[in-house]
Amino acid sequence: MHIGKVVGTVVATRKDEKLVGSKLMITQPLKFNMEPKGDPIIAVDTVGAGIGEIVIYTTGTAGRIAARKLDAPIDASIIGIVDNIDIHDLDE
Amino acid sequence: MHIGKVVGTVVATRKDEKLVGSKLMITQPLKFNMEPKGDPIIAVDTVGAGIGEIVIYTTGTAGRIAARKLDAPIDASIIGIVDNIDIHDLDE
Amino acid sequence: MHIGKVVGTVVATRKDEKLVGSKLMITQPLKFNMEPKGDPIIAVDTVGAGIGEIVIYTTGTAGRIAARKLDAPIDASIIGIVDNIDIHDLDE
Amino acid sequence: MHIGKVVGTVVATRKDEKLVGSKLMITQPLKFNMEPKGDPIIAVDTVGAGIGEIVIYTTGTAGRIAARKLDAPIDASIIGIVDNIDIHDLDE
Amino acid sequence: MHIGKVVGTVVATRKDEKLVGSKLMITQPLKFNMEPKGDPIIAVDTVGAGIGEIVIYTTGTAGRIAARKLDAPIDASIIGIVDNIDIHDLDE
Numbered sequence: 001m002h003i004g005k006v007v008g009t010v011v012a013t014r015k016d017e018k019l020v021g022s023k024l025m026i027t028q029p030l031k032f033n034m035e036p037k038g039d040p041i042i043a044v045d046t047v048g049a050g051i052g053e054i055v056i057y058t059t060g061t062a063g064r065i066a067a068r069k070l071d072a073p074i075d076a077s078i079i080g081i082v083d084n085i086d087i088h089d090l091d092e
Numbered sequence: 093m094h095i096g097k098v099v100g101t102v103v104a105t106r107k108d109e110k111l112v113g114s115k116l117m118i119t120q121p122l123k124f125n126m127e128p129k130g131d132p133i134i135a136v137d138t139v140g141a142g143i144g145e146i147v148i149y150t151t152g153t154a155g156r157i158a159a160r161k162l163d164a165p166i167d168a169s170i171i172g173i174v175d176n177i178d179i180h181d182l183d184e
Numbered sequence: 185m186h187i188g189k190v191v192g193t194v195v196a197t198r199k200d201e202k203l204v205g206s207k208l209m210i211t212q213p214l215k216f217n218m219e220p221k222g223d224p225i226i227a228v229d230t231v232g233a234g235i236g237e238i239v240i241y242t243t244g245t246a247g248r249i250a251a252r253k254l255d256a257p258i259d260a261s262i263i264g265i266v267d268n269i270d271i272h273d274l275d276e
Numbered sequence: 277m278h279i280g281k282v283v284g285t286v287v288a289t290r291k292d293e294k295l296v297g298s299k300l301m302i303t304q305p306l307k308f309n310m311e312p313k314g315d316p317i318i319a320v321d322t323v324g325a326g327i328g329e330i331v332i333y334t335t336g337t338a339g340r341i342a343a344r345k346l347d348a349p350i351d352a353s354i355i356g357i358v359d360n361i362d363i364h365d366l367d368e
Numbered sequence: 369m370h371i372g373k374v375v376g377t378v379v380a381t382r383k384d385e386k387l388v389g390s391k392l393m394i395t396q397p398l399k400f401n402m403e404p405k406g407d408p409i410i411a412v413d414t415v416g417a418g419i420g421e422i423v424i425y426t427t428g429t430a431g432r433i434a435a436r437k438l439d440a441p442i443d444a445s446i447i448g449i450v451d452n453i454d455i456h457d458l459d460e
Contacts, residue, residue: 001318008179015172031315039123042093051180058349066349073150073158073171079349080291087284088327100271107264134185143272165242165250165263192455199448223399226369235456257426257434257447277410307407334441342441355441356383363376364419
């Protein structure tokens with residue numbers, strides 16, 4: 001799993017019907033020092049995440065499992081809101 | 093999921109029979125500022141996307157789910173046409 | 185899916201028995217302008233592709249589906265011979 | 277599989293209920309010379325790994341298998357504590 | 369699939385019990401000109417590969433299929449020993 005920041009939303013009226021009811025959040029992957037890492041992805045929100053929140057997201061089949069929609073074409077979902085990150089030892 | 097722009101088509105007469113009837117679209121991955129990101133991929137169109145449209149695509153098993161062809165060798169599909177992108181907060 | 189060029193073959197006498205009968209083709213991933221992209225991979229040929237041909241290949245579970253060998257350790261297969269590529273709009 | 281070093285923990289109170297009871301460890305991927313490689317990921321601990329330990333982790337479906345939670349949105353797990361690494365021949 | 373060179377072994381006494389009996393080989397990915405490509409990974413040996421041998425390895429679910437252990441947290445396996453590589457045409 002990875003951490004990211006919810007930075008926006010995507011609206012698509014014409015879409016796979018299995019996506020109806022799934023909120024598509026633009027999520028910026030983050031390093032653990034909160035710097036952005038690469039480009040944002042689209043992840044389905046499964047925990048009520050809001051704009052600006054730091055979240056945990058998961059990819060692949062795990063994204064469909066999180067959304068409880070195994071028959072939907074989802075490959076990434078937000079699965080938690082980060083309360084605290086505790087780094088004890090990072091040699092870089 | 094990711095966003096991309098449909099930029100072309102690929103025609104293959106000799107191909108896996110499970111691909112017959114699937115439209116193979118050349119899709120340029122995009123950043124959320126609409127700049128191209130990396131090289132185009134081939135994705136199966138499942139929503140009637142046209143050349144030049146900004147789309148949402150999905151990869152892996154989710155691509156087969158989108159195409160409703162679990163027994164076809166598909167690893168990427170277009171699953172929505174983007175109407176609107178709303179970026180509230182992107183620190184970069 | 186991606187496009188590539190078949191550039192060679194790999195022979196392995198000592199191998200997983202489920203691979204017996206599968207032709208292992210060295211496939212150079214290509215950009216859509218036909219420039220090489222990254223390093224070659226090994227893909228199982230499922231369409232009778234020859235050396236020098238431009239092909240469509242697929243990865244992951246889709247590779248096993250293409251080979252009709254769900255119990256073989258295949259993670260990439262050639263699934264079509266490219267007849268024509270039509271790029272209408274590529275802003276880069 | 278890959279090796280990494282456990283460098284911290286992530287706490288998320290609001291999360292997918294299937295993650296309850298799974299310890300989320302921040303794991304820094306390592307090269308075999310123990311230099312960090314890329315950015316840390318979040319992996320579920322399945323072997324009682326402690327901060328600072330060098331571990332083996334696995335990704336994708338293998339991560340859910342390791343956690344014995346096939347219905348949880350897990351895509352990476354720690355599956356072993358490294359006792360010894362023996363490099364015989366590395367031409368670089 | 370990819371080619372690599374077996375360069376060492378990893379020993380982990382405390383590990384997922386499903387890994388017991390699987391030999392964990394440090395495998396350096398190779399380009400087809402035998403230059404190293406990126407960093408080594410850990411792959412389960414399924415063909416009796418020895419240190420220094422050039423092998424074919426596979427990743428993801430295909431790794432578990434190769435090891436005939438669908439319930440083990442394996443995401444990469446060695447599936448063949450390379451006898452011969454024949455490159456006919458490589459434009460780079």
